[in-house]
Amino acid sequence: MQLPGIGPRSAFRIVSHFLHMPEDQLADFGLSISNLKQKIGFCKICFNISEGEECLICVDDARDKSIIMVVEDVLDLVAFERGRDYKGLYHVLGGVISPLRGIGPEDIHLNELIERVDKNSSEINEVIIATNPNLEGEATAMLIKNELQKFPKIKISRIARGIPTGADIDYADDATLQQAIQRRSQY
Numbered sequence: 506m507q508l509p510g511i512g513p514r515s516a517f518r519i520v521s522h523f524l525h526m527p528e529d530q531l532a533d534f535g536l537s538i539s540n541l542k543q544k545i546g547f548c549k550i551c552f553n554i555s556e557g558e559e560c561l562i563c564v565d566d567a568r569d570k571s572i573i574m575v576v577e578d579v580l581d582l583v584a585f586e587r588g589r590d591y592k593g594l595y596h597v598l599g600g601v602i603s604p605l606r607g608i609g610p611e612d613i614h615l616n617e618l619i620e621r622v623d624k625n626s627s628e629i630n631e632v633i634i635a636t637n638p639n640l641e642g643e644a645t646a647m648l649i650k651n652e653l654q655k656f657p658k659i660k661i662s663r664i665a666r667g668i669p670t671g672a673d674i675d676y677a678d679d680a681t682l683q684q685a686i687q688r689r690s691q692y
Contacts, residue, residue, distance in 0.1 A: 550621070552597040552614050554579050562586075562595060569593045571630040575618060575649060577601055577637060580675035585635070588682040593633075596621065601641040602648060610648060619652050622659065631660040633689055638670045650692055663692035 511519070523531060547553065548560035555561070562568060562582075572593030576582050577600060585591050598613040610616075622629055634649050636642035646663060653661050665688035668677050677685075 547597075551595050552599055552617070553582055553595060567592075570625075570628055572633065573618075573622070573629060573631075574633040574635050576635050576674070577642065577645075578675075581635065581637075584675045584677060585682055585686070588679045588686070590683045591686050593631075598636075598645065601636060601645040603641045603644075613645070615645075615649065615652070618649070619655075622653065622656060626656050626659065629656075629659055631662060633662050633664060633686075634692060635664045635674065635685075637673055638666065638668055639672075646692070661692045662689045664689050 508516075523534075526534070545554060545556055548555040548563055549558050550563045551560060553560040553562060569592050573596050574585065574591060574593055575596045575598060576585070577598050579597055582595050582597060585595075596614065596618045598615065598618070600608060600613045602608055602610055602613065622632065632649075632653055634646045636646045636649075650661055650663075653659060664685040666685075668674060668681055668685055674682070
């Protein structure tokens with residue numbers, strides 16, 4: 506089995522760490538991993554990782570519920586949260602459209618986004634599209650924009666170009682993400 510982002514050297518360090526752990530700690534860790542899917546799932550509203558039906562962001566009354574930021578995956582959400590500048594809600598697509606890889610609009614949480622916006626259109630003022638600035642991210646952003654044009658009172662914006670084209674959001678530094686949010690433009 507391979508884990509994303511873990512190469513041979515990192516895998517060796519992890520195994521070495523496990524071998525040096527006390528037996529009871531290693532057993533606790535193994536039990537936590539084996540119970541992962543029973544204890545953690547996805548928010549029924551935004552598809553963020555959650556221990557309950559709704560994530561901590563969706564139930565937070567201090568969040569600005571008039572703005573929804575659409576991100577590709579949970580790591581992008583975490584990156585924006587790390588910057589502490591964005592105070593609205595999120596919608597995690599769970600990927601992007603990629604015809605070459607056989608991923609279409611029905612394979613991501615696009616329909617759920619449209620249903621969510623339709624259901625709450627009187628409360629939502631803006632949808633920020635924060636997909637990666639690469640071919641698949643741009644194609645997905647255009648599709649989202651076209652779908653959201655059914656709601657003329659809702660502003661559709663795209664994060665500003667502070668993130669290099671072809672890069673992934675979860676690798677961007679906090680200042681770049683802050684500038685991307687602050688300088689977003691009408692889409």
